[in-house]
Amino acid sequence: MTEMLKLQTKYFGEVEYEEKDLVRFPAGIIGFEEEQAFLLLPFEGGGGGMLCLQSVRTPALAFVVLDPFTLKPDYAPELEPAELRQFGVAEVGDLGFYVLCAVKNPVSASTVNLKCPLVVHPETREARQVIMERYEMRHPLAEFSRGEGDAPC
Secondary structure (H helix, E strand, C coil), X not given: CCCCEEEECCXXXXXXXXXXXXXXXXXXXXXXXXCCEEEEEECCCCCCCEEEXXXXXXXXXXXXXXXXXXXXXXXXXXXXXXXXXHHCCCCHHHCEEEEEEECCCCXXXXXXXXXXXXXXXXXXXXXXXXXXXXXXXXXXXXXXXXXXXXXXX
């Protein structure tokens, strides 16, 4: 039987999880190198494209992350061969990508960081943050307008 763990989260109250649910960043996230274990929790109404990256070490620390392909279908992340080998995959398409959303008030002032996506191996749940020179760090959400008047975060 698998042991259920509990965590008080920033946005969802107390949640139960198993060790296998963790997404592990061996090098941490830029600016948060000591944070290496997270849960990816979906926001209700986010359609699976908007998630919370909740730190296990620091319950008050959580990031809003988005599926970049729902925002920008032509988003084309590229990884170096050495980076692909670190993940143990042959192609970029074998990995999951998330971008950080800096949520501001008003929400329309929020930005997403396409330059430094979080890359997750869907099977091993090992993750790294990579830097892609061809993209900018602060893309206004308005740039990705869906025409419905709704911001994705």
